[in-house]
Each structure stands twice: as C-alpha cells, then as structure tokens.
Amino acid sequence: MRYCVIMCGGVGSRFWPASRSYRPKQFLDFMGTGRTLLQMTYDRILPLVPAERIIFITNAEYAPLISQQLPDVKEENILLEPTRRNTAPCIAWATHHILALDPEASIAVMPSDHLITRERVFLEAIERGFEFVESNSALLTLGIKPSRPEINYGYIQSGAPATANINRVKTFTEKPNLELAKIFFNSGEFLWNSGVFIWSGKALLQGLEEHCPEIARRFEAEPGIYCTDKEAAFINEAFPACPCISIDYALMEKATNVYVEEVDPGWSDLGTWGALYEHSPKNRMGNVTQECAIMSYDTSGCVFSESNPKKIIVVDGLKDYIVADTDDVLLICPMSNEQKIKQYVNDVSQTLGEKYL
Amino acid sequence: MRYCVIMCGGVGSRFWPASRSYRPKQFLDFMGTGRTLLQMTYDRILPLVPAERIIFITNAEYAPLISQQLPDVKEENILLEPTRRNTAPCIAWATHHILALDPEASIAVMPSDHLITRERVFLEAIERGFEFVESNSALLTLGIKPSRPEINYGYIQSGAPATANINRVKTFTEKPNLELAKIFFNSGEFLWNSGVFIWSGKALLQGLEEHCPEIARRFEAEPGIYCTDKEAAFINEAFPACPCISIDYALMEKATNVYVEEVDPGWSDLGTWGALYEHSPKNRMGNVTQECAIMSYDTSGCVFSESNPKKIIVVDGLKDYIVADTDDVLLICPMSNEQKIKQYVNDVSQTLGEKYL
Numbered sequence: 261m262r263y264c265v266i267m268c269g270g271v272g273s274r275f276w277p278a279s280r281s282y283r284p285k286q287f288l289d290f291m292g293t294g295r296t297l298l299q300m301t302y303d304r305i306l307p308l309v310p311a312e313r314i315i316f317i318t319n320a321e322y323a324p325l326i327s328q329q330l331p332d333v334k335e336e337n338i339l340l341e342p343t344r345r346n347t348a349p350c351i352a353w354a355t356h357h358i359l360a361l362d363p364e365a366s367i368a369v370m371p372s373d374h375l376i377t378r379e380r381v382f383l384e385a386i387e388r389g390f391e392f393v394e395s396n397s398a399l400l401t402l403g404i405k406p407s408r409p410e411i412n413y414g415y416i417q418s419g420a421p422a423t424a425n426i427n428r429v430k431t432f433t434e435k436p437n438l439e440l441a442k443i444f445f446n447s448g449e450f451l452w453n454s455g456v457f458i459w460s461g462k463a464l465l466q467g468l469e470e471h472c473p474e475i476a477r478r479f480e481a482e483p484g485i486y487c488t489d490k491e492a493a494f495i496n497e498a499f500p501a502c503p504c505i506s507i508d509y510a511l512m513e514k515a516t517n518v519y520v521e522e523v524d525p526g527w528s529d530l531g532t533w534g535a536l537y538e539h540s541p542k543n544r545m546g547n548v549t550q551e552c553a554i555m556s557y558d559t560s561g562c563v564f565s566e567s568n569p570k571k572i573i574v575v576d577g578l579k580d581y582i583v584a585d586t587d588d589v590l591l592i593c594p595m596s597n598e599q600k601i602k603q604y605v606n607d608v609s610q611t612l613g614e615k616y617l
Numbered sequence: 618m619r620y621c622v623i624m625c626g627g628v629g630s631r632f633w634p635a636s637r638s639y640r641p642k643q644f645l646d647f648m649g650t651g652r653t654l655l656q657m658t659y660d661r662i663l664p665l666v667p668a669e670r671i672i673f674i675t676n677a678e679y680a681p682l683i684s685q686q687l688p689d690v691k692e693e694n695i696l697l698e699p700t701r702r703n704t705a706p707c708i709a710w711a712t713h714h715i716l717a718l719d720p721e722a723s724i725a726v727m728p729s730d731h732l733i734t735r736e737r738v739f740l741e742a743i744e745r746g747f748e749f750v751e752s753n754s755a756l757l758t759l760g761i762k763p764s765r766p767e768i769n770y771g772y773i774q775s776g777a778p779a780t781a782n783i784n785r786v787k788t789f790t791e792k793p794n795l796e797l798a799k800i801f802f803n804s805g806e807f808l809w810n811s812g813v814f815i816w817s818g819k820a821l822l823q824g825l826e827e828h829c830p831e832i833a834r835r836f837e838a839e840p841g842i843y844c845t846d847k848e849a850a851f852i853n854e855a856f857p858a859c860p861c862i863s864i865d866y867a868l869m870e871k872a873t874n875v876y877v878e879e880v881d882p883g884w885s886d887l888g889t890w891g892a893l894y895e896h897s898p899k900n901r902m903g904n905v906t907q908e909c910a911i912m913s914y915d916t917s918g919c920v921f922s923e924s925n926p927k928k929i930i931v932v933d934g935l936k937d938y939i940v941a942d943t944d945d946v947l948l949i950c951p952m953s954n955e956q957k958i959k960q961y962v963n964d965v966s967q968t969l970g971e972k973y974l
Contacts, residue, residue: 571945573946590930
C-alpha cells in the first residue's frame, strides 16, 4: 500500500526570529493563510494517502506542537526522534517502521515546510511517481522545473528518459553561483532538487545497505521490534549512534537506480525571507505583510513578520528590509544580508544565551 | 514660603509609541537611569523645597501613575485636572490653591519631562530666582544659554539687566528657521525658553487678571473653596470652561514685568527622539540604546527604545533611524522624519482606533 512520510523535525534557523527552535517554521502560519506549513502539507497529501497511512517523523520536543496542530493524527502515526541526525537516519527509521506494517509498501517522503501552490499538479506527480516505483526498483525524486536561475537551490541534471516525465539522474549538484545557475537554467536539463522522494520501502533499504551500511546496520532489528512497544527503546539506542547525514549525500548521489520526475507545482522551499518575499502576495507598495497590521510610508520591497496579531508596525523609509518581530526578539536587516541571519543567531546565543534560539 | 509646582499632565505625543496617552514620557525611565523623568524632577527640587510644599498638577487619569512612582507624595499635594487646558489654567489653579495655604507664597513652576544634568547650577538659579521675585513684582522665567542654533526651541531675547544674571525680557519668539536660529545664537542676546517660571503667587494672579481675565475670573472663588472639600467640585466646573492656552501666550508675552534669568544647567526639553539622541550616552557605534539589549551590525546614529526589558533587538544596516518598540506598536522611521510622528499617530488612530494613542 501507499504511505506518506512527512518530515517535520527541522529547526528553520534561516527564518529566525520568526522560526525558533521551540517553534520552527513548519509550525508557523507562514503565509498568513490560517494554516501552518505543516497543516498545509497534511491537507495537501490527504486526497492521495489516507490519514492512517501518513507517518510524521519529528524531534521528540515537537510532539506537543503536532498534537496541537493536527489533533486528529493518532499517536501511533508520529515517530519521535531522540536527537537530530538529518534526513538519512530519519528516513531509514520511518521505512523500517512502515515495512513492519506492510512489507510491500511504497512511500512518498516529503518535507513539511515547503510551499506548493498547484496542488493538483503536485498530487498527479506523486501518483505517477508511485506507479513508477511500484513497477521499477527505483529511487525517485521530484525535480522542479526552474523558473529562474536561482542560486539558493541544489540542482539535478536529468539524463536518459524512462517515461514521459521521468528520467534517469545524471548528477546532483550543489548550489551554483549565478553564472553557473544561468547555464543550468538555459540548458533545460537541470531541475531544482525538491527534497520530495518516492520509492518502495524495499528499494530504499537495499540502497542504504549498499551505499550507507553504517546507517543501515543501526536499524536492523529482529522481528517484533518495529511497531511494538519495544520500538522506542530500540530507537533511543540506534538513532543517536547514526552519523548526521542527509539522504542526498548518504544515498541519492551514490546509487545508480536514481530517477527524477519533472514537475512544475508552483513550488518554493521557503528557505529564506527572500524566497518568502518572492512567493507571497505583495501590497500596493510591494511589501509582504503576512496579514500583520502595517502602516507604511516610503517603504517598499520589505517583508514584515509579526507574531502578535494585535500589534501594529509603523514604518517609514525602509527599502528591501526584513522586519521580523516576536515577543522577545526584533530583527531588522537588509534582505540582501539574509545569509547573515545564522551569524546573528550565533552571536545572540553566545552573548545572551540559548533562550533566544 | 517657597512652593514648587510640577506640571505632569502632558501627553508627550512626539515620543510615540514609547510615550502613550496612558503613560506619557514623564512617567517613563527615559534615560535608562532607573528613575522616570517625573521622579528625577521631584528628586532634583527636594533639596530646595520640602516635599509638603511641592504640588503636582496633572490630568486626573494619571493619578495612579503618580501614586505608583512617588508613593511618599500625599494625596493633598496632587491636583487633578478634569480635562486638558494647556498650562495657563493649570498654573492659575495651582496658584490659587497655594495662596489659600500661604497668601505670601513664592512659587517655582516647572515641567516634569525635561532633562537637567547640572542640578546644582539649576538649584542655584531657582534659589536666586526666588530671591528676585520675593523683592520684585516680577514674572521670571529661566532662559537657557544656547549651545547651538537649535530650531526646535522658542527663544527669549533679553533686554536691560536687572541683576548679574537677570534681565528684562525684550521679546519671546516662536521656533525660528535655521538661518534665524544662527542669528539668535551668534547675537548672544537670545536664550532658550525653558518653561520654568518663578514668581510670587500674587504677581501671577495680578498678571492673569490684567492680561487674561477670561481665565482669571474662572478661578475667583469665595474663601473656603480652595484647599477644602469643595475645591474639586468648584474646579470641575471652572476648569473645563477655560480656554486652552499656554501661560506664554496668555501672560508672559503680554505682561511688562517679565524677566529672564540666564542659566546653563545642562538642559534639554527632550522634546523629540532627536533631542533624546543628542543628550544620551552613545555606544561605540554611535547608537543610543537606553539600556535595552541590542545586537547591531553596520548601524549608527540610531536611537532604540524597547519597553520589554527581556527583549533583544538585532539590527543590521540602519543609519540615523528611530526604532521604538512597545507591546503593541513597533515604530521604525528615519530620525530626519521625526516631525512626521504626529502624522503616524493620527493615521494609526484613524485607521485602527484610539487604543494605539
């Protein structure tokens, strides 16, 4: 049967201070729509995969946020990581868990903090992807048709075609510089790496055994461990012993049965304030206000984020700035300096303590 | 005997949103010293005038703030205006009240929201002023020796000398433009109008009777009204019927027995964020932070005001801005636009309601 794994354990530090370690980006109503990114991810996949076969995997500290935001999700559908180990160990565990429920399961794995505006296009791609991996021992990833020479995404170069939309992967690339991004964009061969994967559980485990045995062997267990009351204790032992590594590095860049499905679902990883700005509706001054109350003068190209719905922001004379206000942190910085946010966070936590993380 | 009237009913709207109609500037620890401007005003005059002869006059809505900030002040020393009528009616009432306690009283009247850094110089000037008005039927005002051609203050031109430091007043002037301010500054004849007055109660009432009878007659009462339990009812009738006018317009600019005492007490009216900036200690980046926690990058010439002592401000790439953050309003605007703050306040209250005033 078809399963979905929603990964929701990230910290979203590039959106600090709106995104905080105790309430990261996926748990925020980031687009001002009334639903958090996590809720939107769940709503989106429900027409394709029934609730009982959607598995959430997150850091243990976020369990209360999930219960609060998705009260209908059963506890047994939530896997709680005892520590952070990036996506490879996370996916390995979720796959073992699902295979204990259904050894023939096919699985779509997706992040919980991305924006997708064309849901039907997305779901059709997932559906086609399931069909492909159910008849091929393939590790499939969704590749987004680029709309611009973006330097903030990794790219996937597609090779020989397998079906109308699905090709073999020639290479995965790191984030390119602008010159290279333009070449990628104009070539028509390169797609954005979305972080959405589809495979059969078996193919995934085979791939890990072959290319990342140091993770694969940590999750090997006698029958009667996964999906029993022994699972938590087993994971609390196995998980922290894993290396901290992404599924891209651990598997996708090494395996030979890797495919990419091209799709254009109106996607953004919302990875930065700049990306949020690009993908959000703007008011007539060209500012993104996320439904917060703004009175602006001579101000354009800014994104405003305000955690207090009763607070107003009065702003004059700002161009291309990020203004993110929360109960205990106010950030004001030029949009062009958003890559410095990690430095700010680091400086603040070193000077004033971890409570501001 | 000598009395002091501390006027503390102003709204301080130029410091919005730090200064709010429910907690104006004089009730704030504006310099980050641990004492509010009102408390500093009280502390300053105490060596010269004993607590029982210091009268506070303010709008009725601020009575709780005064009790809270000056718990030792007796209720009988606080006069509560039923409505706002600027300084002339305020001073007329306070004078009648004091004369009922002591018909020979001499009185220093001062605002509660100014900064004075050289207290001894200030007190010596007040002392000399008392001596002068006790032997002359004079309306005396303190004139501050200018340190720059300031365009945000009214000026007083001094005329014929009366004593070493005290001269007759030739003219009062409105705030000048820069060209005129330079002429004033270079002439050596012009002093800043401080809003601090010294006179005998009798001379003040005589002046009002002659030059502002429409106010004077409102406060005429039978004996047994002022300083009795009938005073409040009488004032609630008389006060709102007064025109709304400053003592400068109502009396000082018209009377002939007006004198000015030159003094250099390290004074600022703290009338604007810019003035606050000028008079506050700056950190090594040239920012005024008022003891709030700031992490700044490439930021200079700014003033930061933060009502929440546990909140931090992280700011990058601002030059010469005001950033004033409170629980329900965040203001960011160029220092050079501070005269627009009244417009912001107006726009906000018209759009979002008076709760933001």
